[in-house]
Amino acid sequence: MLHLVQPEAQLLTVDSLRVCFARNVAEGTAVRGVSFSLAPGRCLAIVGESGSGKSVTARVLVGLAGHRARVHARRLNFAGTDLTGLDDRAWRRIRGKDIGFVLQDALVSLDPLRPVGKEIGEGLRLHRAIASREELERQVIGLLKLVGVQDAEIKALQLPHQLSGGQCQRALIAAALALDPRLLIADEPTTALDVTVQAQVLGLLEETKARGKALILISHDLAVVSRMADEVLVMRQGEVIERGSADQIFRDPQHAYTRQLLDAVPSGRPRGSRLSSSPAPRLLRQHGRPPEQSAARSSQIVLKATDLVKRFRGPDGILRTVVNGVSFELRSGETLGLVGESGSGKSTTARMVLALDLPDQGAVLLQGKAWTTLTERQRRARRRSISVIYQDPLSSFDPRWTVGRILSDSLLGDAETRPERQERVAELLYLVGLSPAFLNRRPLELSGGQRQRVAIARAIAPRPKVIVCDEPVSALDVSIQAQILDLLGDLKAQLGVSYLFISHDLGVVRHLSDRVMVMRDGRVVESGDTEAIFAEPQHDYTRDLLAAVPTLRGRQPQAHRD
Amino acid sequence: MSSSEVLGGAGAFPHLLQTLARVRTVPLRVYVAVTVVGFFLAAAIAPKWLETHDPLAIDLTASLQAPSIAHWLGTDQSGRDLYSRIVEGAGQSLSIGLGATALSLFLALVLGVTAGLADGAVDTVLSRLFDVLFALPTLFLALLFVAVFGTTVLTEIIAVGLGTAPGYARMIRGQVLTVKSAGYVEAAKALGHPYVRIVRRHILPNAVSPLTAMMTLGVGQAIIWASGLAFLGLGVAPPAPEWGALLNAGRNYVIYAWWLEIMPGLAVVVFALSVTVLGRYLGDRLEGKS
């Protein structure tokens, strides 16, 4: 692909960039032969999954790829400066001043012991861009206002943990913009943020671009970059798989991997369609129980929550109502999606459904019988009919145990003899698409997707009627997320379980759920059939949420009007 | 699994570090430490094989000799060979160290696990007790015990064991609390496993596994404390060639015969250092695995 732009018009030119770590070149090469260029006022998106080399590439541009990194490039030019031979002193003059960098996860990217304003002013002070203390203060407050932080004067004096995630991310962007750099690099700037906040942060970056700054946006999520990228670089295993204008990549991807990434984005895809290329497993060999008569919803209610209320005492001693009057029913074979942003009370609701926390008011009935009102001892025998899949499977596994032991432990009371247990464990592994070779692995030796598969196997082991999925794919890369969502869909069809599916990601919820419940501040603001809610949201908050969801260019969110 | 998933984690960098960590071999200092500990263990089990002289044979013609080829570490005021005496004393010193550590860890384990598992009043009372006892200097606690019960090998072991127990108990309680709130404990509860089973299969093994390393570190510390007691003349009485007793005896001759004080001390230091190195290595290994 030719880019017929005058070289002098480019702010940044990278030609054949190679980065390797450690002695072993074959294994340690993180980036091989990456080339791109960027003009002022343009946005380049680098897209790829964990380990694709996208972050390393970005760090090379500020000379911070790590002291063990060996960087080679035919050309590495920023605004007429050759970056290849810079010493640390020269790098320091460029960092912050000419190139701003926004790291992901703002909460840990700001020094927890220093006020936010100090962090923002640090760049100004270091590059001696201000004359006096008063001016520094004024500038810091100006920057905070620029990035849309309310009460900037107060926030500047607060510590990162006193601010919300979105405010921290804004502060981090403010710090990067402090010296008005010509290039801003943002590495996953919206990961871990709620959709509405994500939309605001992306809007902020868009404004920056409109002011004539060059922008490099790094993400694993194509939908996130879709909104503002002019050019897209798709990376995998250190190599550029595909490169082109955003329009071309989103409308007519050339490489199979790019298509796979695009397919994996659930938003705007028909419900029930497969997101990954992996085929549905063939019919179950014998899973003990015949698959429920029909995949269609029967009228049997398996879970019923009535007017759940939960209060927690905060560290300041104030009693807060986290869940306030939540009621719902879950029918057999049905998936109920529970959507909300962080702090909406959706996880607490899940814990009450599992009777891990007991409601202060209201009650949960499981299969028509008392559940939360029982004593733990009475409940124990019936816990087998409801199980859970967590967001972070790693912490939910005993680190010393092998996959085989984890799974056979979960069969307690179900398969009595050893051969019976072994057979069931093998069957479970097969169901979740793992080979028997995984039996002897420990959780730490598995990838994120494999861990989630084991977690799913454990959840279906006691043959439950209900599985509570608490953000089961939020920590996964898009293509792995697609595989797991497909797996959950397949299992539901085969086992006839019901899911209470909790997520902050509307695309994911929509893809899997029959009905949806939207929560905010501990209350259900809207609930109903998935298509109805997505097509005609009644509540303002639902509309805001839907509008904030990043959608892929060229793929119209179905039947969604503004 | 697609090949892209193999990396997992958050970027290529941690993955590389993991690979490097796996390739890393056992460091040299661990080999040295194993050798030293092995030597002292051999000395404790079969001192006669390693001694060059009879540790109790008095030879007044050779009193207070500096280290030489005949007497590797010199001789004491009665002409007894210091090297052989240190080898002979290893048995008693190591037993005191091991005994005290075992006692201390046993007490700590019982109290720490009780406090960690119990909620409410029991935990509050026990952890306050640990805090108060931990605040007192180890040696003071040990001295109080000696003051009450006098000086024998047994009281020395108990004194050191009691003195070091509060610190361990606090650690174990913290460990139990951490494991208790771990995701896998809740996962087991959600599966409907009985509490006793969860305690036995998850909480205890995970809370206690760092103890292996602690135990090793503890033996070194216990020997140092025990020799400290003996050094003050409050330990095992001479002529038993226990290291602390040797140190105490050497005090009077420091000005004329420095080796009498330095060499037994060196034995304590080298041994303690070696078990510390070993303990840390074990600890790191266990941490890396779990």
Added chain:
Amino acid sequence: MQVLFATLPPYWLATILLVVFAIELRIFPVAGGDSPIALVLPTLALALELSGFFGQVVISEFSCVLEQPFVTSARMRGMSDLGVRFRHVLRHAALPGITLSGWALGKLLSGAVLVEAVFARQGLGGVLVTATSTRDVPVVSGVILVSAGLFVLTSTVVDLAYGIVDPRIKLT
């Protein structure tokens, strides 16, 4: 090096210092004495051990904090490596050291008893040892109570110092 210092029993270290500096080199008095110069060796013997402990803790915390994203973040603003270490990392690394200083007092008192014996100084340690060997339990208990009081005092100071270094504390 810190491991070595942390393992050295203070009484033994004190003896070595005594042999080298007082007996062989004759720089400091062997024992007793009221002059400040006589305090140099005992102080050094006690300090070296503690410096070993603090060194270990601070160094491990330091290298841990250096890996944190906010350190990279500061570097990306153009801060020098040294600048980051002084302005950001040092403060974090000092925290566990401050926490430990209460415990260090106990360690110090234990060490002082032994070191006093080496240098034949008459102090609290001397009283304690004599009382123990004559099995004078009331006196031993008294000394322990005094040390407990000292501990309460120190931990108050430690808490105050911690609050200054870590402003997050005030909120919780």
